[in-house]
Every structure is written in C-alpha cells, then in structure tokens.
Amino acid sequence: MTRTWTPGTSDAALTAIARTPRLVVALDFDGTASPFVLEPMSARALPEIVAQVERLSALPDTVVAYVSGRSMDDLRVITEHHDDSPVVLAGSHGAQYWYPGIGLTEPVAEARDAERDDLWAAVRPIVAKYDGVEFEPKTYGVGVHTRGAAPEVEEAVFAEVDALVAERFPQWRRRPGHHVLEFSSRAEGKDAAMVALRAQFDATGILFAGDDVTDEDAMGVLGEGDLGVRVGEGATSAILRVGSPQEIAPLLSVVADIRGAARE
Template identity: 40%
Template sequence: MVLEADLHEALRTLAATPRLLVALDFDGTLAPLVPRAEDARALPASAEAVRALAGLPDTTTALISGRALASLRTVAEPPADTMLIGSHGAETWTGPDGAPLALTPEQEDLLARAVDVIEQVVAAHEGTRIEFKPAGVVLHTRTAADDVADSAVSAARAELARFEGLSVTDGKRVLEISVITADKGQGLALLREAAGATAVLFAGDDVTDEHAQRTLGPDDVGIRIGPGDTAASFTVATPEDLTEVLQELVALRSSGARS
C-alpha cells in the first residue's frame, strides 16, 4: 500500500508533537482476526514497529483491547513499559503501582448470574464459546454457523435483559457483557492523561473502537482498519496496511520530522 498524501502529511505533523501516545487495538488491528482468540498474534512487522516506537524519546505506546489484561499480555507480548487497557476499559495497567481491579460483592453476584446465562446459551448452540473476564463474560460466535450465532445472541440478550447493571455490547461475532460500565473512549482518556500526551495516534477495527475514535481532537490521528461507519479521519483496508502506517511513523519520529 502507498500511503495517501493526506495520511502521510497527518503522520508528519503527528510525529513532530512533543509527547506522542500511540494507542492501538489488538485483534483486527495489530493481529489479523482468527477463529480462536487464543491463536491471535501480532503481525511481526507491526510488533517490531511498536517496539521501535516504545524505544523513542517522548513516545508512549499502549494497547487498548476488549481482551482481559492477562489474555492481552499473552497474545501481544507488549514491550515492558507499554500501557494496557483491557476489557474495554474495565481493566487498566499504567505501571507497577496501579491498583488491580476489584469488584464489589454485588458486582460479583451479578457477574455470576451473567456467566450462568452465557454457559447455558453456549451449551445449547453448537460452535459458540465462552470467555471469562475479571469483570465480565463474552459470548463468541465466530466458529458457529450464522443462523446459530444469531440465535445465540438473541437468546443471551433476552435472558440478560432480566438483570439491571449489566453493560452488553456487540462486537465482531462477539457479545461482551460486563458488570462495569466502561468503554475504550474512557480508556483512551486515561492513557492520554497518564502519558501527558500532546497528540495521539489511535487505530482500531471494530464498533467498540468508535468510542475512542470519537474522543480524538484536531491534533490527533484516528485510523479505522477495514470497512464500516467510523469517526476516524483515515481508513486502511487491512492490518498489513496498518503495518506500513506504523513503520512510516517510526521513520518520521526518528528523523528530523520533530525538529
């Protein structure tokens, strides 16, 4: 892919900012989507670009994902000082002094009820899978037939509607349920403040990433990977195309673009 002139110019301007935050979704962004979430891995060239950015002065890298933090660390293998947002903002890691996520007894009870619903849905719908998170549970339907997936999501939503206090969000062949109301926009705001960033690059591929895209200002650069309505200023087709964007940013940030 040859970068469009307006995207290249936006990256050049971004590279000159005093303190840069590069915050990236993982699945579908750094890593191609795969049927089994545990098999996902970042494209090697994208992972190398993130490591290069993390090593540059006045540059902070972050991953902001729907995955639980433990899962994100396993599949992404981020640089040691990369900040992490997991579970769509419910889990955060901005350094070793951060407090771990803790649920109230009421939230623990609500989560147990939600888990019971999804376990029953998975048992009744072939090809669906369950994922457990510290503050939520996920119904995965990527390996189910389309009609089965639709039926599973409908059944889950109907049962979950009986409980107050749940956040239920659709993603790409997933239904995310959380007992904490949080989104990637809130997560990105936290990262921006923690990094003291004067500008941000954010890239993501899913509807859940649009919460973050909508927080971006005129000095920031938002990139959507793949088709779909988006608040991002720019769109690229594939994670492989994003690799080129990240490599170009490394080159610009490493060169006289900041001078």
Template identity: 50%
Template sequence: MSTDTTGPTDAIRPAIAGVVASDRLLIALDFDGTLAPLEDEPMDARMLPAAREAVDAAVAAPNTLVALVSGRSLSDLRVIAEHLDDSPLLLAGSHGAEFWIPGEGVVTHDDDPGDAALRDELRAHAEQATADLDGVWIEPKRFGFGVHTRKSTAADAAEANLRVDALVEAEAPHWRRRTGHNIVEYAFRHEGKDSAVAELRARTEASAVLFAGDDVTDEDALKSLGENDLGVHVGSGPTAATLTVADIPAMAELLAVLAAERSAVREEKPSGERPAARQ
C-alpha cells in the same frame, strides 16, 4: 470523512504530519484486527511480525509512548501480546477497566463483591442457555462475559445472541452491551475505549494521541479524539476515523513510517529526555 491512505509510503507522510510533530505522542492501538489477525481460538492471536517490528520501532522513537487498548481482560491481553513485566508498553484491558503501567504494574478500580457474584451467576446461565448451539462459546471476562459465535452458523449465532440478550435484560438490565466481530460482550463496568484513552492521555501527559482500531468498540475512542489527535481505522466500513488503512500490514507500515519520521524530527530538534508514564 475518512481519508484512505492504503497507497505507498509517500501518501502516509502528509496524513501523519501533525502527530509526527507533536511534543509528546501517545500511540494507543487496538490489538485484534489491528495488530493481530482474528482467530477462531482467541488465545491463539499474536501480532504479525511486521506489526511487532513497527510497535517496537514506535516504542523506541523519542517522546513516544505506546499502549495496547483492548476489550480483552488484562491477563489475556498480556498473554497474546507476549507482554513481560519489564515491557515499556502500557496496557488497557477490559475496555479500560484495568491497566498495566510500566514501573507500577496492575492498576484497577474497586469492584462491588455483589457484581462479581452476579457475573458468575449470569455467566453460568448463559452457558446453560447456549449449550445446545454448536460453535457458540461463552468467554469468561473479569467484568462480565462474551458470547463468541465465530465457529457457529449464522442461525445459531442469532439464536445465541437472542437468548443471552433476553437473559441479561431480565437479570442485569443495567449492564453494558457491546458488539464486535462475531462476539457480543456484556459487562457490569461501563468504561469504554474512550475513557481508556482519556486515562492513558492523562497518565502520560501526552500532547497528542494516535488511536487505531478496526471494530465497532473502537469507534468510542475514535469519536473522542481532539483536533491535535489522529484516528485510524483498519479495514472497510463506516468510521469516525480521519484515516483508513486497508489491513494489518498497512497499519504496520503507517506505524513504521511514523516512528522513522518522529526519530528524524527529534534528531533535527533535540527535546529533552524520553517521557515516562506518570505514576
């Protein structure tokens, strides 16, 4: 059961006490809907100022590493997160199929050239199949594509998803299907945010993880967390998270309190140098 911490700061502190006290904390955050409002034009998304400030504070906290974990392709995630080459943020794009590691750069796993060829063919077929539906947009992704319906009517959205579901089932039944806010994604890679968090945990050698997200695809990561970890759901609806906050500003407040608490704990108990991502 998720505990609602939408109240004042004093209500947040006991909920985050476990991860505050952890030796080495990885904070892994979904982007859209968790740090940045959802936009009709996906590439217009940017962190709210309060969220950016809170992320920066978390990065500066002792023995704390911060990662963005998104279904966006890594290249698009870097744009919307305004992520530069010298950024201390770790990134997991495409649901954990590609990473950016500070000091190392892009890390990805090998692909079969045949997968890319099928991706391009299916993407073209999806564009043709939905061309007559107003407000439907096919987003190219490195490992597949997404069907966006935020700007379409409910009837056209349902029709678009029906048509593309049938197309993928006929031509690539082994692909993974994911749903989100007004989007259905199809991919030839089967990584999820659970595997993304696991790889980031291993790379950073974190003793605890805080993962926060707002969407269906974030539930994979939330369900994978251990007893020393903390899952946070942003918004309403059923979730595997142990905590729920109302919205992005509330999530930013939680991060800011967490960063301040970890800094205060570390000042009382010095504990060595700040960790870096394992190369």
C-alpha cells in the same frame, strides 16, 4: 471525511502526528494488531506490527499502548507482555491498566463478582448448545464469540443471550462487535482509556487505531492534534482508513520514520 490510506503513500495527518511533542500510539488488539483467529486465546500481533511497536517504544516521548476489551490477564497473554515491557496495556475497554514501572493499577472495582458468576452460569449452557460458539469469561463480565458459527447460529445464540440478560441482568452494559456479544458490569469504554492515557503521559497527540464498534467510543473523544485510524469497513469518525491489520505496520513505520528522523 474519512480517507483511505494506501501503504507507500505519504499523508499530512501522519506527518503531523509523528511530530507531536509527546505521542501515545494506542492500538486495539483483535482485528487491528492481530488478524482474527477462531480460538480467541491464540490471537497474536503480526510480527511486523510488533517490530514497529518496539521501534516506536524506543523513541523519546513516545508510548505505545494496546487498548482492548479483553480482560487484563488474557491481554497480557495474547500480547506476549512481560514485566519489563515498555508497552502499556489498557484492558476491559479501559477499566484496567498496566503501566511500565508501575504494573497493574486497577480502579476500585464494584463488588459484582457474585452476580458475574451467576451470569457465567446462565450463559455457559446457552453457548454449549450451539456449534462453533465460544464462551469467554471476563473479569467484568462475559463474551460470546461466534467467529466459527454459521450466521443463523450467531443470530440464534445472540437472541437467546439477549433475552436472558434482559430478563435477569438488565443493568449490565451490552457491547456488540464483529462476531462477538459482550456484557459488562463496568461502564468504561475506550473513550475512558483515551482520557486516562492522555493524562498519564501528558500526551500532546494520540494515534488510535481500531476496527470495531467499541473503538468508535475512542474515536469520538479524539481531538485536534490526534489521529484516528479505522481498520476495515464500517461507519467511523476516524480521519484515515486502512484495509486490514497488515496495513497498520507500514502506517506505524511511516510515523516511526518521521518521528525518529526529527529526533536524531
């Protein structure tokens, strides 16, 4: 059962994850660390979340990662990431990684660039026909954003893009989200990112927070000793639910307080 966490309260699940020997805090970006914005590249993490990410990253045996569907290049821009950052990045739903002291470690990519360019060329003119719809070129595919569009426009553009992909690119993985429809040549989901981060840092516990359908891939592979946090409405296998990104900062603060005190 998922229970709603209210800022200012304590919760046994937060105490437990804060006390795990080696902790990975993995945060989805859009809608979790950052409130939604109309222009995708203007998204930024809430300052109070950035402050908690810095606090947690400074604690021993504690790593913070952003785990996003964004391509790595875009993710580095919106997270204001720099080369000496302690923050780990997992982009393209777990197909790309950036680790502190190592940098970008990309798995051998399938050579699908030509097909991706064809996909871009076919989707762009569809997007251009509709008001308030944004085209997002992605390393491994394409995103169509409808945050600025009317509901009937969203329905129409998604139907048209679905029909195109079904006809010409049927093997590409479809990923629906809040006002976004994405197609990718990569099969990795955020479940793969959980596996990779757990192995990379020998984590004994993962705190993962996310707000969307693709985040449930990650929630699904969390086990005993981990903690899933769902942001906002929707079906989830998370243990805790918070109302908004604004409530993620106080949640991280509780974890940092307990973890910091236990390690002084």
